Amino acid sequence: MSILEVNKLTLRFGGLTAVNDLSFRLEEHAIMSLIGPNGAGKTSAFNCLTGFYKATVGEILFLGRSIAAEKPHRITKMGIARTFQNVRLFKDMTVLENVMSGMHTRSSAGILAAILRPPGQIAEEKRIRQVSRECLDFVGIEDKADRLARNLAYGDQRRVEWARALATQPKLLLLDEPAAGLNQDEKNQLVELIQKIRNTLGITVLLIEHDMGLVMKVSEKIVVIDYGEKIAEGTAEAVKNNPRVIEAYLGKEDES
Amino acid sequence: MSLYYVILQQLINGLILGSFYSLVALGYSMVYGIIKLLNFAHGDLYMVGAFVGFGTLGLLGGILGVGWLGIAAALLISMLAVGLLGMLVHRAAYQPLLNRRAPRMSLMITAVGVSFTLFNTVMVMTNGEYETVNTSLGYSGISLGPVNVTYTQIVMVVATALLMLALHWFIKRTMYGKAMRAIALDPDACRLMGINVTKTIGLTFFVGSSLAAAAGVMAGVYYGSIQFFMGFIIGLKAFTAAVIGGIGSIPGAMLGGLILGLLETAGTQLPFIGSAWKDVFTFGILILLLVFKPTGILGKSEIERM
Amino acid sequence: MRSHLRIPERFSGTKGRIVSLAVIIILIILLPLVANNYVKEVITNAFFYMILALGLNIVIGYAGLVDLGYAAFFAVGAYTTGILTKAGLNFWLTIPIAVIFSLIAGVVIGGPTLRLRSDYLAIVTLGFGEITRITARNLKITGGASGLVGIRKPSLFGYPLTHSSDFYYLFFILVVLAAIVAFRLHNSRLGRAWQYIREDEDAAAAMGIDPVRTKLYAYMLGAVFGGVAGSFFAVKMTAVSPETFAFTQSAMILMAVILGGMGKLAGAILGAMVLVLFPEVFRTIGQSRQLVFGIVLIIIMIFRPQGLWPERRN
Incomplete structure (x- = not known):
């Protein structure tokens, strides 16, 4: 069963589209990552999931209930916890x-x-x-x-x-760039901790991360977004070899 | 006929009141725009302006007379003096807090302290009494049908318009104006670009305060009496005007002041409101506006980014 | 001045603090035996401001919300009790009604405005304070501009409270109760929620704390402190006038909280005491007392935003 289902999520700030038609599912007890280049709209998507931004269009289902219009504190109470990119x-x-x-x-x-x-x-x-x-x-x-x-x-x-x-005793934990600012040793401990959270507490984990080594090591599924749109989805291995992902991260060959 | 008369007369009253509100609202909005501070003391600067104008008129009245010439001199001297006072307030009270990036609440409380200091100083100096502003302007004017418009009223509206035009030119065309607008957007970037931020903020205080002083002198001349407490209510009203127009917006403050002046004079004519409930009516508007449309008419909506 | 304020630091242990507190309480209880009416009146007045400062401290200090119209709640309590006792109701029965009306006032003022940015909140509370005063001036039931006079003094178990010592003790008991309630609120789930919101509203919301509701509670509780103080004020003075609740009154209470240091219970008490005693001791400054307060407010904000009382941090 999906613990989280995102359907056609779109978020606009005036003329700027931060998240565009994003859809994905997150299975219960999974560890999934949302990745993408800087400014791809990851944190914006996160803020929609946790109620800090109101999605312009689209549906977010948590355990089958729509949460797109809920306030942050209500969402936390339902069982989604989050951390912040710049520790708050x-x-x-x-x-x-x-x-x-x-x-x-x-x-x-x-x-x-x-x-x-x-x-x-x-x-x-x-x-x-x-x-x-x-x-x-x-x-x-x-x-x-x-x-x-x-x-x-x-x-x-x-x-x-x-x-x-x-x-907050969550069912789903959203980590916004948990490895930012950590050294290699701390990153290794983080991988262990994420697995421990899932294995011993049974909490589903969704993370946004830049550190590809960590993402590849820990995630069972990866969703890649660029310019607010989903460009790939799958296991670490599948995503790593996807030409669109390579293009998004490294740029088109003729550009370089 | 009499209804027409009342409406036209009140329209003129509203326009005059609105001009005073606009002038005070401008300073409120400018200071808010540049350092995001609600300068509670702003209304008191208007009050000090009225008293400086009154004092100057008393001193120069013998030489220049208490007609237009004397009033113009009083206006200019008061604008200069109160402008400098505004700069002093900024330097002595607000800048130390801005320097250490104190919380907004501390700034606001400081502003309350400044307001308290200013109006109590004037209260002590005047023993809390009303002062009568004597001028030789009289009530002559021109007739528009059954309604009389005095020259005083015309001159005040024109003077307000001129001050606003001058301000508009200053903000849009001069280096100082450009620096002010840049600081409102990003003070740290301005510092890096070599703009003297503290000085520019001080200048904003000077301009805003002198506009309030101009309104104070004109209000004293127009209503004929001044008192230490006159700044408190107008401070609140001017803030309301600034919010109606969209706080931080210069044209918004002008427009907001006029709208509020007209609304208020219209309000006093309505049954159940009258002059006793006039202020309640204004604050009611303010509260409704803040709750339902906090960006005002001309203000830009800000997206709060995390 | 500074060296005086350092003295309490020597009693840093819990034991020392209990001993000094006990000594102060005994002195307060014994004072009316030796003091004249004037001294008792002044100290009763200080007690009264302590209750108000403790209440405003919940709003400003604990929850970090600006309120420049706190006197409005004080007015609601005073008028409720004034009107009802004049209509023949027993004073003690008017208190719960005053509490209810203060709560309603808190919700009416806080409900629509707590979503606003802090600086807007400041001006809206100022506006509400003025609306309350003007309303009291213009309504018939509140006695118009001259207010209510001839409010009967209450009696307790058949013993009429008329002497200045009676009110001295009554207000002292109220201060103790207010301090206990404020202390317990501060050290509770709700008290922590206020602190979380004050420190970082977004992070608090992410922890499942409803910012609007939590702030509203602060407003409501602050309102109740003000309202109850107002009720007792009405029967002590036997008169209520709209000008008592002008902006300067709100500013005075704010001043007490700032003097002692926002968020500190002992600070609010000390602040109120300084506020009341200072002009009595320096009688010569008379009219310029508020002028001095204005300057002091600025100086404190610049040089000592944590208040006069020394910080005790571990």
Whole structure:
């Protein structure tokens, strides 16, 4: 069954078409990549999937439900979590507090509970902290829980973002250029982590990435877009040898 | 006949009121356009302008008289003085925050502080009393059917139009105007291109403040009395005018001011609104507009990119 | 001034803080035994501004939203209680009604405007503040320009609250309650949501937090603080006048929050105290008090945006 189905998605900003008639399916428990040259419209497509942009035309089905018109927070609640291309942490809060934000949709205390602090609220707060610590442990930075997010090294800040996304307990995880700014060692750990997320947590993963080595290593299916349009789709091997993909990345022969 | 008379008379009143709003709205919009700051103190600069004009008229009245010559001198001196005051405010209060890229909220709170400082200074100096602006202009004018248009009214509308034309020329044709528009688009790129950004922002404050001062002097002459609190409400109104036209847009501010002036005078004639509810009517328009069409009539819609 | 403010740093441990807090509370409780009416009035007034500052701090400090018309909520509470007690209702019963009306005011003001950019929000709240004042001036039920007079002072379990000490203690209890509520809100799921939104609204939305609703809650809670304070204000003063709720009032409350440092509970309390005590101590400045405040506001924003109170960060 497809966890995500994108049909004829189009996004225009005034005269500029960022995403054009894009369709693809993502199977449950798969690891898929969306790739393409700079400015191909990958992040725009991502922002449509997560509700930050409203698609001009087209349909997005998540577990069979249309989400194209939903607001970002509703989409997260339904089970899609995302990370940002340029890490966007709550910088002046602790690492643990950052991850606790992910538990927001999985907890319920309201105004009265906050003021009166009934036992249910206290238990919930405890659970939020505990799950958040588990998420930090999962990405391997539990020891940094009490530090301010802004004081962490870049690689660790990325991990906080993953932990935060996992804390929303998603069914589908969207990673926007997760390898950007990481060194080779960290990239290898990232491959392992992505596989661990899928294998042990059963979360479907969709990533946008520039690093071809990483994409080829980790993805089971790849969708290639250029100028907002899909130009190829398939396994790493098939995509790698597709002449249109080569052309998009390297330019036409007579141009060079 | 009497309805026709009322409409025409109110049209003229609305046009005059609208000219004042436009002049103040221009400065609001210019400053917003260049540094994205809602300068709450802008209305108070208008008020200070009125008082400087009043003071100048008092000093020079003996020499130049309190007719057109004296008023013109008061207008120019007030524009210069308040323009410099605007630059001082920018340098002393806003630029330090811009330098360290302080959050927008800090800038806004600073602006509230500036507004408080200006109007309380004037309040202390005048003991919070109304000052009467005496001029020798009188009520002579020309008759359009049953309606009288005074020369004062004509001169004010013409003066406003001239100031606006001058501003238009300044923004479109001079190097300074071009630098202002460039900074509004991308201050960092301008810095790299060697434009003195701080100086240009200061100049924007000078121009915007002197336009407010011009409106202040004219309003003082036209209504005959001034008070320290007069800037607060007009600041709000001018902001409304700027939003109606599309904040950041110069022609928008001009148009917005006129529309608001006309709407408001029309509003006072409507049953249930009257003069007691006039301000509620204006703020109602503002709120509806911000909620349903925040880009205004001539403003460009911005796509927020992530 | 600086060295004075450093003193609390020495009590950095939790134990030290509890001890100093206990000493302050005991001093406050004992004060009316020795102080004259004037001192009690001034401190009661400071308590009153503390409640307002704690409420506005939820909006400005916790949620990071500008509100330049906070006095409107204060007005709603004061007029509700004023009108209802004059109609014969028991004061204590007017409070829940004032809370409901403040909540409605919070929703009416916040609902349509919270989607707006922060600077637009500032001006809209300013506009709403003015609308409230003008409405109060023009309506018959609110007593028009002269306002309401002759509001009866309340009684508690048959004991009439008339002495200045009665209101002193009453307002002190309110401050304690307000501080507890504010503290608990800040350290809760909702309090964190405010902080997430303040830091990065998009990231917060991506974490499943509804920005509009969360901000609206801040508005509503701020409104309730203002409304309840207004109710008590009405019976303490026995009169309510529209000019009490002018922009300068909103600016004063804002000033208290900024002085103490936005987002800090102790800051809001300290800020309100400085705000009220300063002009009393320096009586000679009289009329120019607001002028001084304006300048102080600018100076703080330039040199010490985190407020006068020293930052305690771990």
